[in-house]
Amino acid sequence: MAVTIKDIARRVDCSYATVSRALNNKPGINQQTRERIMAVAQEMGYQPNAIARGLVTQRTHTIGLVIPDIVNPFFPEIARGVEDVASEHGYTVFLCNTNWNMEKETVYLKALQEKRVDGIIIKPASDFDGPTTGDHSYLEDIQLPVVIFSGQSSTGRHSYIEIDNLRGGFIATKHLIEAGYRRIAFIGGRKSSHSNSERLKGYQMALESYDMPLTDELIVNHDFYSESGFALMEELLKLPNPPDAVFTGNDIIALGVLECLQLHRIRVPEDFGVVGFDNIIFSGYPQIQLTTIAQPKYLMGKYAAEVLLNEINGSATRGVRKTILEPELVIRKTTRKLKFPFNAVKVVNHS
Amino acid sequence: MAVTIKDIARRVDCSYATVSRALNNKPGINQQTRERIMAVAQEMGYQPNAIARGLVTQRTHTIGLVIPDIVNPFFPEIARGVEDVASEHGYTVFLCNTNWNMEKETVYLKALQEKRVDGIIIKPASDFDGPTTGDHSYLEDIQLPVVIFSGQSSTGRHSYIEIDNLRGGFIATKHLIEAGYRRIAFIGGRKSSHSNSERLKGYQMALESYDMPLTDELIVNHDFYSESGFALMEELLKLPNPPDAVFTGNDIIALGVLECLQLHRIRVPEDFGVVGFDNIIFSGYPQIQLTTIAQPKYLMGKYAAEVLLNEINGSATRGVRKTILEPELVIRKTTRKLKFPFNAVKVVNHS
DNA sequence: ATGAAAGCGCTAACAA
DNA sequence: TTGTTAGCGCTTTCAT
Numbered sequence: 001m002a003v004t005i006k007d008i009a010r011r012v013d014c015s016y017a018t019v020s021r022a023l024n025n026k027p028g029i030n031q032q033t034r035e036r037i038m039a040v041a042q043e044m045g046y047q048p049n050a051i052a053r054g055l056v057t058q059r060t061h062t063i064g065l066v067i068p069d070i071v072n073p074f075f076p077e078i079a080r081g082v083e084d085v086a087s088e089h090g091y092t093v094f095l096c097n098t099n100w101n102m103e104k105e106t107v108y109l110k111a112l113q114e115k116r117v118d119g120i121i122i123k124p125a126s127d128f129d130g131p132t133t134g135d136h137s138y139l140e141d142i143q144l145p146v147v148i149f150s151g152q153s154s155t156g157r158h159s160y161i162e163i164d165n166l167r168g169g170f171i172a173t174k175h176l177i178e179a180g181y182r183r184i185a186f187i188g189g190r191k192s193s194h195s196n197s198e199r200l201k202g203y204q205m206a207l208e209s210y211d212m213p214l215t216d217e218l219i220v221n222h223d224f225y226s227e228s229g230f231a232l233m234e235e236l237l238k239l240p241n242p243p244d245a246v247f248t249g250n251d252i253i254a255l256g257v258l259e260c261l262q263l264h265r266i267r268v269p270e271d272f273g274v275v276g277f278d279n280i281i282f283s284g285y286p287q288i289q290l291t292t293i294a295q296p297k298y299l300m301g302k303y304a305a306e307v308l309l310n311e312i313n314g315s316a317t318r319g320v321r322k323t324i325l326e327p328e329l330v331i332r333k334t335t336r337k338l339k340f341p342f343n344a345v346k347v348v349n350h351s
Numbered sequence: 352m353a354v355t356i357k358d359i360a361r362r363v364d365c366s367y368a369t370v371s372r373a374l375n376n377k378p379g380i381n382q383q384t385r386e387r388i389m390a391v392a393q394e395m396g397y398q399p400n401a402i403a404r405g406l407v408t409q410r411t412h413t414i415g416l417v418i419p420d421i422v423n424p425f426f427p428e429i430a431r432g433v434e435d436v437a438s439e440h441g442y443t444v445f446l447c448n449t450n451w452n453m454e455k456e457t458v459y460l461k462a463l464q465e466k467r468v469d470g471i472i473i474k475p476a477s478d479f480d481g482p483t484t485g486d487h488s489y490l491e492d493i494q495l496p497v498v499i500f501s502g503q504s505s506t507g508r509h510s511y512i513e514i515d516n517l518r519g520g521f522i523a524t525k526h527l528i529e530a531g532y533r534r535i536a537f538i539g540g541r542k543s544s545h546s547n548s549e550r551l552k553g554y555q556m557a558l559e560s561y562d563m564p565l566t567d568e569l570i571v572n573h574d575f576y577s578e579s580g581f582a583l584m585e586e587l588l589k590l591p592n593p594p595d596a597v598f599t600g601n602d603i604i605a606l607g608v609l610e611c612l613q614l615h616r617i618r619v620p621e622d623f624g625v626v627g628f629d630n631i632i633f634s635g636y637p638q639i640q641l642t643t644i645a646q647p648k649y650l651m652g653k654y655a656a657e658v659l660l661n662e663i664n665g666s667a668t669r670g671v672r673k674t675i676l677e678p679e680l681v682i683r684k685t686t687r688k689l690k691f692p693f694n695a696v697k698v699v700n701h702s
Numbered sequence: 703a704t705g706a707a708a709g710c711g712c713t714a715a716c717a718a
Numbered sequence: 719t720t721g722t723t724a725g726c727g728c729t730t731t732c733a734t
Contacts, residue, residue, distance in 0.1 A: 002494070004711055015721045020713060030719060050465040051405045052711035055726045060402065062466070065446070070427045070434070073632070079421050083448050087455075092462055095416070095446035097434050104438075111443055114401040115413070143353070226637075259637040281424075282633040285577075286610040355727055366705045371729060381703055403727030406710045705734075710727105717722075 003044045011040050023048065054116065063308060064112035066096040066105060066122040073280045074297060075123075078149065081301020082121055089309055091118070102130040109142065119145035119308045127151055133192050145311035149304045151194055152322075159311065159321040161304045165195045168293045168327035169202020172247045172275045175291070175329055177210050179336045181245035181273045184212075187232045187257065189224035189249035196221070196249050199277060203247055218243055229256025237264060245273035245335075251280045254290055258334065274334040289333035296325050354395045362391050374399065405467065414659060415463035417447040417456060417473040424631045425648060426474075429500065432652020433472055440660055442469070453481040460493065470496035470659045472652075478502055484543050496662035500655045502545055503673075510662065510672040512655045516546045519644045519678035520553020523598045523626045526642070526680055528561050530687040532596035532624045535563075538583045538608065540575035540600035547572070547600050550628060554598055569594055580607025588615060596624035596686075602631045605641055609685065625685040640684035647676050 005023070009016035014033065021029045022037035023046075054060040065082050067075045079095070086093050094117060096108040105125040112120060124136055136154040139146055148160040176184050186203045188196045200219065207214050217239060222228040229248060233256065236243055248254040254276030258268065266272050269291075276283060279294035307321050356374070360367035365384065372380045373388035374397075405411040416433050418426045430446070437444050445468060447459040456476040463471060475487055487505040490497055499511040527535050537554045539547045551570065558565050568590060573579040580599060584607065587594055599605040605627030609619065617623050620642075627634060630645035658672050 002711095006711080016711090017713080017722075018720060021720090024713085026714095028719065033719080047461075048465055049406075049467065049711050050462075051402055051411065051467050052726090053713075054402045055400075055406055055711080055728090056713045058726075060466075062445075070421075070430050071632070073424060073427075076421045076424075076427050079446065080448060083421070083446060087448075087459070090462075092445050092447070092459075092466060094413075094443050095430065095434060096443070097431060097438075108438070108443075110398075111441075114399055115411075115443060116400060116402050255636060255638070262637075281422075282636065285606060285633070285639075286613075287606070287638050288636075353727095357727080367728085368706080368730080369704055372704090375729085377729095379703060384703080400727050403710090404729075406712090406727080407729045409710080703734100706732090708729105708731085710729090712726090713724105715722105715724085718720085 002049070003046050004049070005046075008037060008041050008044060008046060011044070012037050058116075060116050060118055061091050062094065062115070062117045063091055063305075063312075064094045064096055064108070064117045064120040064122075066098060066108055066112075066120060066124075068098050068100045068123055068125055068128075070095065070097050073282070074278060074295075077281075077297035078123075078301035078304075081298040081303075082305045083301075085302050085305040085309070091309070098125045100125050100129050102126060113142065113144065117144070118312045119147070121147050121149060121304045121308055123150050124148065127193065128190060134194065145308055145314075147304050147308045147311070149300055153320070156320065159307050159323075161300050161307065161323040161325065162195070163295050163300070163325045163327045165198035165327070166202040166205070168277060168295075169199035169247070170206045171202075171327065171329050172199075172277065172293050173203045173206035174210075175331070175335060175338075176245045176247060176273050176275060177206065177212065178338050179245075179269075179273055181336075182212075183215075183218065183241065183243040183245070184273075185218040185236055185243035185246040186220070187229055187236075187246055187248045187253055188219075188221040189228070189253060191221045193224075193249075199247075199249060221249075224250055224252060226252050226256035226259070229253035230260045231256075233257045233260040237266075244271065245275075247275045247277075249277060251276035251278045251283045251290060251292055254283075254292070254334075255288070258288075258290070268334050269336045273336060276334075279330055284330075284332070291332045291335040292330050294328045294330045296328070299325060353400070354397050355400070356397075359388060359392050359395060359397060362395070363388055409467075411467050411469055412442050413445065413466070413468045414442055414656075414663075415445045415447055415459070415468045415471040415473075417449060417459055417463075417471060417475075419449050419451045419474055419476055419479075421446065421448050424633070425629055425646075428632075428648035429474075429652035429655075432649040432654075433656045434652075436653050436656040436660070442660070449476045451476050451480050453477060464493065464495065468495070469663045470498070472498050472500060472655045472659055474501050475499065478544065479541060485545065496659055496665075498655050498659045498662070500651055504671070507671065510658050510674075512651050512658065512674040512676065513546070514646050514651070514676045514678045516549035516678070517553040517556070519628060519646075520550035520598070521557045522553075522678065522680050523550075523628065523644050524554045524557035525561075526682070526686060526689075527596045527598060527624050527626055528557065528563065529689050530596075530620075530624055532687075533563075534566075534569065534592065534594040534596070535624075536569040536571070536587055536594035536597040538580055538587075538597055538599045538604055539570075539572040540579070540604060542572040544575075544600075550598075550600060572600075575601055575603060577603050577607035577610070580604035581611045582607075584608045584611040595622065596626075598626045598628075600628060602627035602629045602634045602641060602643055605634075605643070605685075606639070609639075609641070619685050620687045624687060627685075630681055635681075635683070642683045642686040643681050645679045645681045647679070650676060 098105040276292035283290040449456040627643035634641040
C-alpha cells in the first residue's frame with residue numbers, strides 16, 4: 001500500500017491535518033515543521049492521492065476531449081493544442097474517440113461524467129451521425145462546462161470555436177478568380193455539414209462580387225473523401241463546357257481531384273487550378289504542394305482549452321463565448337501565380 | 352449537487368448499502384427491491400461517482416498512454432488501437448504527449464500515478480532524449496503495470512510490443528535486390544535508435560545472403576526527418592559510383608529522398624528504387640505511392656492494451672510478456688516489378 | 703434479504 | 719501554530 005499522509009504524520013509525530021497543510025503550502029504553519037514534513041514526505045516517497053483529494057474538493061483537474069477520429073490528421077493537431085494548455089495548467093485529458101458514432105459518443109459522455117471530469121471539449125458526432133444531424137440539444141443534459149469546436153452550438157447554449165468558413169470559401173474562390181481561372185467549380189463534402197454550406201456560400205459570394213456567373217452544374221456535393229473528389233471531377237470533365245478550376249470542401253477531396261486530373265493529363269496549375277481546405281499536414285509535402293485554405297488547428301485546440309478552463313474556474317464571466325478564427329490562404333503549386341491585381345479583374349469584367 | 356445513493360435510499364426507504372448492491376448487480380437481494388431501486392435511480396438521473404468508487408476499490412478503470420508526438424501520423428493509429436480495446440473493457444485513457452521531452456514525460460508519469468491509473472502504456476521519450484538515451488531503468492520506480500511499445504524494455508522488467516525490425520530491414524532490401532537494383536544504400540535515422548540499428552542489420556544480412564558487397568559509403572545515418580533524407584541523398588549522388596536504390600529508416604526520410612530524386616530528374620522506379628519504413632497513411636496516397644515496410648500500428652496499440660489489461664487484472668500470470676509483430680512489404684510505385692524469381696538471383700550471383 | 707458501520711485518503715471548518 | 723473531527727460517495731464486512 002502506498003504511503004499516506006497518516007504515515008507521514010506518525011513519523012513526524014503531528015496530526016495529519018498539519019501534514020496536509022504543509023504539503024499544500026497552506027498558510028499558518030511553522031516553517032520548520034513544514035520543512036520537516038516535506039523532507040519526510042520526500043524520503044518516504046509520498047505521492048498524493050488525487051482520487052481522495054478529488055472526492056473532497058469536487059475537482060479532478062481532468063478534462064475530456066471527445067473527437068470523431070484521431071487518425072484523421074486534422075484532429076491530432078487540435079488534440080495537441082488542447083493538451084498543451086491543459087498540461088500547462090495541471091490538467092490531464094481523457095482521449096475519447098467516437099469514430100463518428102453517436103452511440104459511442106454517448107457511452108463516452110457518460111463515462112466522463114461518472115469520472116467527474118471538470119469539463120468537456122467536443123466535436124459532436126451528431127454533426128454527421130444520428131437521426132437528428134446537427135442537433136446538439138442532448139449536450140444540455142451535461143451539468144458541466146462544455147466547449148464545442150469546429151462547428152457552432154446549434155442550441156446556442158455552449159461556447160464554441162470555429163473558423164470563418166464563409167470567408168474561407170470567399171478567399172479561396174477570389175484567389176482562383178484573380179489567378180485568371182474563369183469557370184470555377186465547387187466540389188463539396190456532405191451537404192448537411194454546416195461548414196460545407198458556409199464554404200459554398202463564400203464561393204458564391206466571391207463569384208457574385210466579381211460579376212461572374214453562378215452555374216448550378218458546377219456545384220456538386222457528396223462526401224469528404226478522396227474517392228468522392230475523383231468521381232465528381234470525372235463527372236465535371238464530361239460537361240460540354242467543363243470548369244478550368246475547382247475549389248473543394250477539404251484537402252482530401254482535392255487529392256482525389258488532382259489524381260483525376262493527372263489521369264486525364266490536364267496540366268496543373270497551367271490549365272487547371274485547385275484549391276483545397278484545411279491544410280492538413282501532407283498538403284504541404286513536396287509531392288503534393290496543394291494550394292489550400294489553412295485552418296489554425298493548433299490554435300483551435302488551444303483556445304478551446306482556454307475557454308473551457310475559464311468556464312471551469314468560472315469567475316463572474318458566466319456566458320457563452322463564441323470564438324471565430326480566421327482562415328488563411330496558403331498558395332502552393334496547384335494554382336497559377338496571380339495574373340493581375342484585384343482591381344484590374346473588375347475592370348476586365350465590366351468592359 | 353448530484354444525486355447520490357443516499358438520496359436514492361431515502362426515496363426507496365432502505366439502507367444505502369442495499370442501493371449499492373442493487374446498482375452493482377450484487378447477489379443476495381430481492382428482485383423487487385432491485386427493480387424498484389433501479390427505477391428510482393433512473394428516474395432521479397443517478398450517475399455513479401467513479402471517484403468515490405475508486406477510492407474504496409483502489410481501481411480507477413483508467414490507463415495512461417504516454418507517447419512522444421500525437422501529430423506524427425504513426426502514433427494516432429497506435430492510440431486508436433489502445434483506445435478501442437480500452438473502451439471495450441470499460442477503461443478510459445489519458446492522453447499524454449511528451450513531445451520527446453524527458454522532463455515532460457516525468458511530469459506526466461507523476462500525474463498519472465497520483466491520479467491512480469491502473470496501468471501505463473508508453474513509448475519512452477528516453478529512447479531519444481535525455482542523458483542516458485535508451486535506458487528505461489527509471490520506469491522501475493513505477494509501482495504499476497507498465498507496457499512499452501515500439502521498442503524493447505532495456506531493463507527486461509517490462510512487457511513490450513514491437514515489430515521484428517531486423518526482418519523488416521531484410522525483406523525491404525531483399526525486395527530491392529530481387530527487383531534488380533544493384534547498388535543499394537541505407538539512409539537511416541538516429542543511429543542511437545534501437546529500431547534503426549536493427550533495420551540496418553537486416554539490410555546487411557540481406558546483402559550478405561545474396562553475396563552482394565557491403566559498402567560503407569552507402570550506409571548513412573542522421574535524423575528521422577524528410578530534410579535529412581533529402582540532404583543525405585544529395586550526398587550519395589555525389590559519389591563516384593552512386594547507388595541505384597535506397598532503403599530508408601522511415602517513410603518520412605523516403606519522402607525527402609524522393610524529392611531529391613525528382614529534382615535531379617532521376618526516374619523512379621525505372622532507374623532508382625526506394626523503399627521506406629512504417630507505411631504511414633500518406634505513403635499510400637495516389638501522389639506518393641511509396642513502396643514500404645508496413646508496421647501493424649493499430650495491432651501494436653491493440654496488443655499493448657491487451658497485455659496491459661491482463662497485467663492489471665493479473666491472474667497468476669505475473670511475468671514479462673514480449674510480443675513481436677511481423678512487418679510486411681507493401682509494394683507500390685517506387686520500386687520496379689520483380690525482375691526474376693528469388694532463386695534465379697542466387698544463380699546469377701553464384702555464376 | 704437487509705441494515706449498521708467502518709473506512710478508502712484527503713480537505714477544511716472549527717477548536718484549542 | 720496545531721489538533722480534532724466531519725464528511726466527500728462509495729464498497730464491503732459483519733450483524734441481524
